[in-house]
Amino acid sequence: MASKKIRAGVIGCGGMGTAHVKTLAEHKAFELAAGCDINPEALKNLPEGAPGYLDAKEMLAKHKLDLVSIIVPNHLYEPMVKLACRHGACVFTEKPFGHTLASCRRMIRALEAAGLRGWVGAQRKYAKHFQKARGLLRKMPLDFVNLVFTYFWGPAFSDPGWRGDRARSGGVAVIDSGWHALDALSWFVGDPDAVFCQLTFLETRRDIDNIAAVQLHYPSGTIGSAVISYTQPRSMMDFTFSSQRKNLYLGYGGLTLHEDHQETLKIEAEPNEPIFVTMYDELARAYRGARSAYVTDMHRAERIMQVVDACYRSAKTGRAVRLARKA
Numbered sequence: 001m002a003s004k005k006i007r008a009g010v011i012g013c014g015g016m017g018t019a020h021v022k023t024l025a026e027h028k029a030f031e032l033a034a035g036c037d038i039n040p041e042a043l044k045n046l047p048e049g050a051p052g053y054l055d056a057k058e059m060l061a062k063h064k065l066d067l068v069s070i071i072v073p074n075h076l077y078e079p080m081v082k083l084a085c086r087h088g089a090c091v092f093t094e095k096p097f098g099h100t101l102a103s104c105r106r107m108i109r110a111l112e113a114a115g116l117r118g119w120v121g122a123q124r125k126y127a128k129h130f131q132k133a134r135g136l137l138r139k140m141p142l143d144f145v146n147l148v149f150t151y152f153w154g155p156a157f158s159d160p161g162w163r164g165d166r167a168r169s170g171g172v173a174v175i176d177s178g179w180h181a182l183d184a185l186s187w188f189v190g191d192p193d194a195v196f197c198q199l200t201f202l203e204t205r206r207d208i209d210n211i212a213a214v215q216l217h218y219p220s221g222t223i224g225s226a227v228i229s230y231t232q233p234r235s236m237m238d239f240t241f242s243s244q245r246k247n248l249y250l251g252y253g254g255l256t257l258h259e260d261h262q263e264t265l266k267i268e269a270e271p272n273e274p275i276f277v278t279m280y281d282e283l284a285r286a287y288r289g290a291r292s293a294y295v296t297d298m299h300r301a302e303r304i305m306q307v308v309d310a311c312y313r314s315a316k317t318g319r320a321v322r323l324a325r326k327a
Helices: 017-026 040-046 056-062 073-084 101-113 128-138 171-187 275-287 298-317
Strands: 006-011 030-036 067-070 090-093 118-121 144-150 194-201 209-217 223-229 236-241 246-251 254-259 262-268
Touching: 006 017, 006 056, 006 254, 017 030, 017 040, 017 067, 017 275, 030 040, 030 056, 056 073, 067 073, 073 090, 073 101, 101 118, 101 298, 118 298, 128 171, 128 236, 128 246, 128 254, 128 262, 144 171, 171 194, 171 209, 171 236, 171 298, 194 298, 209 298
Parallel strands: 006 030, 006 067, 067 090, 090 118, 144 223
Antiparallel strands: 144 236, 194 209, 209 223, 236 246, 246 254, 254 262
16 A cells, blocks of 8 residues: 655745745645745745645644754755644755754654654765665775765855855854765764864855865774865866775765775766665655665764864864763
Protein backbone atom coordinates (compact mmCIF):
# COMPACT_ATOMS: atom_id res chain seq x y z
CA MET A 1 0.00 0.00 0.00
CA ALA A 2 1.34 3.44 -0.94
CA SER A 3 2.44 5.70 1.91
CA LYS A 4 0.28 8.70 2.67
CA LYS A 5 1.67 11.84 1.10
CA ILE A 6 3.42 14.36 3.35
CA ARG A 7 1.45 17.62 3.40
CA ALA A 8 3.98 20.39 2.92
CA GLY A 9 4.04 24.16 2.71
CA VAL A 10 6.77 26.58 1.66
CA ILE A 11 7.69 29.85 3.36
CA GLY A 12 9.74 31.81 0.83
CA CYS A 13 8.70 31.00 -2.74
CA GLY A 14 11.18 33.22 -4.62
CA GLY A 15 14.93 32.86 -5.16
CA MET A 16 16.09 29.47 -3.95
CA GLY A 17 12.50 28.84 -2.91
CA THR A 18 11.53 28.37 -6.57
CA ALA A 19 13.48 25.09 -6.72
CA HIS A 20 11.85 23.88 -3.51
CA VAL A 21 8.37 24.79 -4.74
CA LYS A 22 8.92 23.02 -8.07
CA THR A 23 10.36 19.90 -6.44
CA LEU A 24 7.60 19.62 -3.85
CA ALA A 25 4.90 20.18 -6.47
CA GLU A 26 6.22 17.30 -8.59
CA HIS A 27 7.49 14.90 -5.92
CA LYS A 28 5.46 11.73 -5.44
CA ALA A 29 6.04 11.66 -1.65
CA PHE A 30 4.70 15.17 -1.00
CA GLU A 31 1.54 17.19 -1.45
CA LEU A 32 2.31 20.89 -1.82
CA ALA A 33 -0.64 22.31 0.12
CA ALA A 34 0.25 26.02 0.18
CA GLY A 35 2.97 28.62 -0.09
CA CYS A 36 3.78 31.96 1.50
CA ASP A 37 5.93 34.94 0.56
CA ILE A 38 5.88 38.63 1.43
CA ASN A 39 6.40 39.36 -2.27
CA PRO A 40 3.21 38.71 -4.29
CA GLU A 41 5.28 38.12 -7.43
CA ALA A 42 6.98 35.13 -5.79
CA LEU A 43 3.61 33.47 -5.21
CA LYS A 44 3.28 33.13 -8.99
CA ASN A 45 5.81 30.30 -8.71
CA LEU A 46 3.22 28.15 -6.96
CA PRO A 47 1.50 25.55 -9.16
CA GLU A 48 -2.14 25.87 -10.02
CA GLY A 49 -4.32 24.78 -7.13
CA ALA A 50 -1.81 25.59 -4.36
CA PRO A 51 -3.03 28.72 -2.54
CA GLY A 52 -0.59 31.51 -1.81
CA TYR A 53 -0.38 33.71 1.27
CA LEU A 54 1.45 36.89 2.21
CA ASP A 55 1.41 35.95 5.91
CA ALA A 56 2.91 32.72 7.24
CA LYS A 57 0.61 32.79 10.28
CA GLU A 58 -2.44 32.76 8.04
CA MET A 59 -1.09 29.91 5.92
CA LEU A 60 -0.28 27.74 8.92
CA ALA A 61 -3.61 28.51 10.58
CA LYS A 62 -5.61 27.50 7.49
CA HIS A 63 -3.68 24.36 6.54
CA LYS A 64 -2.80 21.37 8.70
CA LEU A 65 0.73 20.76 7.48
CA ASP A 66 3.10 17.90 8.27
CA LEU A 67 6.17 19.84 7.21
CA VAL A 68 7.17 23.36 6.22
CA SER A 69 10.14 24.15 3.97
CA ILE A 70 11.47 27.51 5.15
CA ILE A 71 13.56 29.29 2.52
CA VAL A 72 14.25 32.76 3.94
CA PRO A 73 17.32 34.70 5.16
CA ASN A 74 18.85 32.69 8.00
CA HIS A 75 18.21 35.32 10.68
CA LEU A 76 14.49 34.76 10.03
CA TYR A 77 14.60 31.00 10.56
CA GLU A 78 14.09 31.15 14.31
CA PRO A 79 10.76 33.02 14.32
CA MET A 80 9.48 30.91 11.41
CA VAL A 81 10.55 27.63 13.05
CA LYS A 82 8.89 28.63 16.31
CA LEU A 83 5.72 29.56 14.38
CA ALA A 84 5.74 26.15 12.69
CA CYS A 85 6.14 24.51 16.09
CA ARG A 86 3.02 26.24 17.38
CA HIS A 87 1.10 24.72 14.48
CA GLY A 88 2.53 21.20 14.81
CA ALA A 89 4.67 21.14 11.65
CA CYS A 90 8.16 19.71 11.27
CA VAL A 91 10.60 21.96 9.42
CA PHE A 92 13.13 21.81 6.61
CA THR A 93 15.32 24.88 6.11
CA GLU A 94 17.99 25.93 3.70
CA LYS A 95 21.47 26.23 5.16
CA PRO A 96 22.71 27.43 7.58
CA PHE A 97 20.49 26.54 10.53
CA GLY A 98 20.22 30.03 11.98
CA HIS A 99 22.64 32.95 12.12
CA THR A 100 24.24 32.01 15.44
CA LEU A 101 24.88 28.87 17.44
CA ALA A 102 22.59 30.20 20.17
CA SER A 103 19.74 30.68 17.67
CA CYS A 104 20.31 27.18 16.30
CA ARG A 105 20.00 25.72 19.79
CA ARG A 106 16.86 27.70 20.58
CA MET A 107 15.21 26.28 17.45
CA ILE A 108 16.17 22.75 18.44
CA ARG A 109 14.75 23.24 21.93
CA ALA A 110 11.49 24.56 20.43
CA LEU A 111 11.19 21.58 18.08
CA GLU A 112 11.96 19.06 20.81
CA ALA A 113 9.49 20.69 23.22
CA ALA A 114 6.78 20.37 20.55
CA GLY A 115 7.71 16.78 19.74
CA LEU A 116 8.79 17.78 16.23
CA ARG A 117 11.88 17.37 14.08
CA GLY A 118 13.96 19.56 11.80
CA TRP A 119 16.30 19.04 8.86
CA VAL A 120 18.66 21.31 6.95
CA GLY A 121 19.45 21.38 3.24
CA ALA A 122 22.87 21.47 1.58
CA GLN A 123 22.61 20.04 -1.90
CA ARG A 124 26.25 19.30 -2.72
CA LYS A 125 26.30 15.81 -1.20
CA TYR A 126 23.36 14.38 -3.17
CA ALA A 127 25.31 13.60 -6.35
CA LYS A 128 25.79 9.87 -6.89
CA HIS A 129 29.58 10.04 -6.98
CA PHE A 130 29.56 11.88 -3.63
CA GLN A 131 27.49 9.02 -2.21
CA LYS A 132 29.96 6.51 -3.65
CA ALA A 133 32.83 8.44 -2.09
CA ARG A 134 31.21 8.25 1.33
CA GLY A 135 30.93 4.48 1.07
CA LEU A 136 34.62 4.22 0.16
CA LEU A 137 35.67 6.54 2.97
CA ARG A 138 33.91 4.44 5.59
CA LYS A 139 36.43 1.67 4.81
CA MET A 140 39.45 3.96 4.58
CA PRO A 141 41.49 5.02 7.65
CA LEU A 142 42.44 8.64 7.10
CA ASP A 143 45.57 10.58 7.94
CA PHE A 144 44.77 13.81 6.12
CA VAL A 145 41.84 15.62 4.53
CA ASN A 146 42.18 18.63 2.25
CA LEU A 147 39.35 20.74 0.83
CA VAL A 148 39.18 23.75 -1.46
CA PHE A 149 35.73 25.23 -1.94
CA THR A 150 35.23 28.45 -3.88
CA TYR A 151 32.02 30.12 -4.90
CA PHE A 152 31.51 33.40 -6.72
CA TRP A 153 28.76 35.71 -5.53
CA GLY A 154 28.99 39.03 -7.41
CA PRO A 155 26.73 41.14 -5.14
CA ALA A 156 29.31 40.78 -2.35
CA PHE A 157 31.24 43.56 -4.09
CA SER A 158 28.30 45.90 -4.65
CA ASP A 159 25.08 45.27 -2.72
CA PRO A 160 25.33 42.24 -0.38
CA GLY A 161 22.03 43.09 1.32
CA TRP A 162 21.38 41.30 4.61
CA ARG A 163 24.44 39.06 4.11
CA GLY A 164 26.61 42.14 4.54
CA ASP A 165 25.08 42.81 7.96
CA ARG A 166 26.86 40.49 10.38
CA ALA A 167 24.16 40.86 13.02
CA ARG A 168 21.69 39.27 10.60
CA SER A 169 23.86 36.90 8.55
CA GLY A 170 26.30 35.78 11.24
CA GLY A 171 29.09 36.09 8.67
CA VAL A 172 29.63 35.12 5.07
CA ALA A 173 32.47 32.82 3.94
CA VAL A 174 32.31 30.36 6.84
CA ILE A 175 28.66 30.25 7.83
CA ASP A 176 27.05 30.77 4.42
CA SER A 177 29.22 29.44 1.60
CA GLY A 178 31.24 27.33 4.02
CA TRP A 179 28.19 25.41 5.23
CA HIS A 180 28.25 23.35 2.03
CA ALA A 181 31.86 22.34 2.70
CA LEU A 182 31.46 21.76 6.44
CA ASP A 183 28.27 19.75 5.94
CA ALA A 184 30.01 17.52 3.39
CA LEU A 185 33.03 17.04 5.67
CA SER A 186 30.78 16.15 8.60
CA TRP A 187 28.97 13.64 6.41
CA PHE A 188 32.21 12.12 5.11
CA VAL A 189 34.48 11.97 8.17
CA GLY A 190 32.53 13.10 11.24
CA ASP A 191 33.07 16.12 13.46
CA PRO A 192 36.38 17.69 14.53
CA ASP A 193 37.42 18.20 18.13
CA ALA A 194 39.57 21.27 17.49
CA VAL A 195 39.46 24.18 15.01
CA PHE A 196 41.87 26.95 14.05
CA CYS A 197 40.75 29.59 11.55
CA GLN A 198 42.12 32.68 9.84
CA LEU A 199 39.99 35.07 7.78
CA THR A 200 40.46 37.75 5.16
CA PHE A 201 37.87 40.45 4.46
CA LEU A 202 36.81 42.41 1.41
CA GLU A 203 38.81 45.62 1.01
CA THR A 204 35.67 47.66 0.46
CA ARG A 205 33.49 45.80 2.99
CA ARG A 206 35.48 44.93 6.09
CA ASP A 207 32.41 43.26 7.62
CA ILE A 208 32.35 40.55 4.94
CA ASP A 209 34.66 37.59 5.55
CA ASN A 210 35.84 36.67 2.10
CA ILE A 211 38.29 33.78 2.53
CA ALA A 212 38.60 31.33 5.41
CA ALA A 213 41.63 29.09 5.98
CA VAL A 214 40.61 26.42 8.47
CA GLN A 215 42.68 23.75 10.21
CA LEU A 216 40.77 20.81 11.69
CA HIS A 217 41.71 18.03 14.09
CA TYR A 218 39.60 14.91 14.48
CA PRO A 219 39.31 12.55 17.46
CA SER A 220 40.81 9.71 15.38
CA GLY A 221 44.00 11.75 14.85
CA THR A 222 43.09 12.74 11.29
CA ILE A 223 44.10 16.30 10.44
CA GLY A 224 42.33 18.49 7.93
CA SER A 225 42.83 21.69 5.98
CA ALA A 226 40.08 23.67 4.26
CA VAL A 227 40.12 26.87 2.21
CA ILE A 228 36.71 28.42 1.62
CA SER A 229 35.97 31.52 -0.44
CA TYR A 230 32.86 33.47 -1.29
CA THR A 231 34.22 35.68 -4.04
CA GLN A 232 36.62 33.66 -6.21
CA PRO A 233 35.56 33.72 -9.89
CA ARG A 234 35.62 29.93 -10.19
CA SER A 235 33.19 27.54 -8.54
CA MET A 236 34.85 24.36 -7.27
CA MET A 237 34.68 21.81 -4.47
CA ASP A 238 37.77 19.62 -4.46
CA PHE A 239 38.55 17.06 -1.74
CA THR A 240 41.64 14.98 -1.12
CA PHE A 241 41.35 12.14 1.41
CA SER A 242 44.66 10.45 2.19
CA SER A 243 45.93 7.42 4.05
CA GLN A 244 49.31 5.74 3.77
CA ARG A 245 48.19 3.50 0.90
CA LYS A 246 45.09 5.15 -0.54
CA ASN A 247 44.15 8.55 -1.90
CA LEU A 248 40.64 9.55 -2.89
CA TYR A 249 40.13 12.65 -5.02
CA LEU A 250 36.60 14.05 -5.25
CA GLY A 251 35.14 17.05 -7.01
CA TYR A 252 32.20 18.26 -9.04
CA GLY A 253 33.50 16.34 -12.06
CA GLY A 254 33.81 12.94 -10.39
CA LEU A 255 36.11 10.89 -8.19
CA THR A 256 39.31 8.86 -8.56
CA LEU A 257 40.80 6.37 -6.12
CA HIS A 258 44.51 5.54 -6.01
CA GLU A 259 45.92 2.53 -4.15
CA ASP A 260 49.68 2.19 -3.81
CA HIS A 261 50.05 5.02 -6.34
CA GLN A 262 47.96 3.24 -8.97
CA GLU A 263 44.54 4.46 -10.14
CA THR A 264 42.06 1.72 -9.27
CA LEU A 265 38.72 3.48 -9.69
CA LYS A 266 37.38 6.42 -11.66
CA ILE A 267 33.77 7.62 -11.68
CA GLU A 268 32.63 10.63 -13.66
CA ALA A 269 29.80 12.82 -12.41
CA GLU A 270 26.46 12.22 -14.06
CA PRO A 271 25.30 15.32 -15.96
CA ASN A 272 22.18 17.15 -14.85
CA GLU A 273 21.49 14.99 -11.82
CA PRO A 274 18.19 15.88 -10.09
CA ILE A 275 19.85 16.57 -6.75
CA PHE A 276 16.84 18.50 -5.38
CA VAL A 277 14.66 15.47 -6.06
CA THR A 278 17.19 13.22 -4.33
CA MET A 279 17.33 15.63 -1.40
CA TYR A 280 13.57 15.48 -0.97
CA ASP A 281 13.66 11.69 -1.42
CA GLU A 282 15.94 11.54 1.61
CA LEU A 283 13.84 14.06 3.51
CA ALA A 284 10.74 11.92 2.97
CA ARG A 285 12.63 8.87 4.23
CA ALA A 286 13.82 10.76 7.30
CA TYR A 287 10.35 12.13 8.01
CA ARG A 288 9.01 8.57 7.95
CA GLY A 289 11.66 7.42 10.41
CA ALA A 290 14.50 5.97 8.32
CA ARG A 291 17.72 6.40 10.28
CA SER A 292 19.73 5.64 7.15
CA ALA A 293 18.53 8.82 5.43
CA TYR A 294 21.51 11.10 4.90
CA VAL A 295 19.69 14.42 4.96
CA THR A 296 21.23 16.60 7.69
CA ASP A 297 19.06 16.48 10.80
CA MET A 298 18.87 19.27 13.36
CA HIS A 299 21.41 17.65 15.70
CA ARG A 300 24.08 17.29 13.03
CA ALA A 301 23.23 20.84 11.98
CA GLU A 302 24.01 21.92 15.55
CA ARG A 303 27.40 20.19 15.40
CA ILE A 304 28.17 21.94 12.10
CA MET A 305 27.14 25.24 13.65
CA GLN A 306 29.52 24.53 16.54
CA VAL A 307 32.35 24.31 14.00
CA VAL A 308 31.17 27.56 12.37
CA ASP A 309 31.08 29.28 15.75
CA ALA A 310 34.55 27.92 16.62
CA CYS A 311 35.92 29.26 13.32
CA TYR A 312 34.78 32.80 14.07
CA ARG A 313 35.98 32.63 17.68
CA SER A 314 39.35 31.30 16.58
CA ALA A 315 39.75 34.02 13.93
CA LYS A 316 38.95 36.66 16.55
CA THR A 317 41.37 35.37 19.20
CA GLY A 318 44.11 33.91 16.99
CA ARG A 319 43.91 30.65 18.93
CA ALA A 320 42.63 27.18 18.28
CA VAL A 321 39.25 26.33 19.79
CA ARG A 322 38.57 22.90 21.25
CA LEU A 323 35.09 21.48 20.81
CA ALA A 324 33.45 19.58 23.63
CA ARG A 325 32.42 16.06 22.71
CA LYS A 326 28.99 14.93 23.84
CA ALA A 327 28.84 11.82 25.97
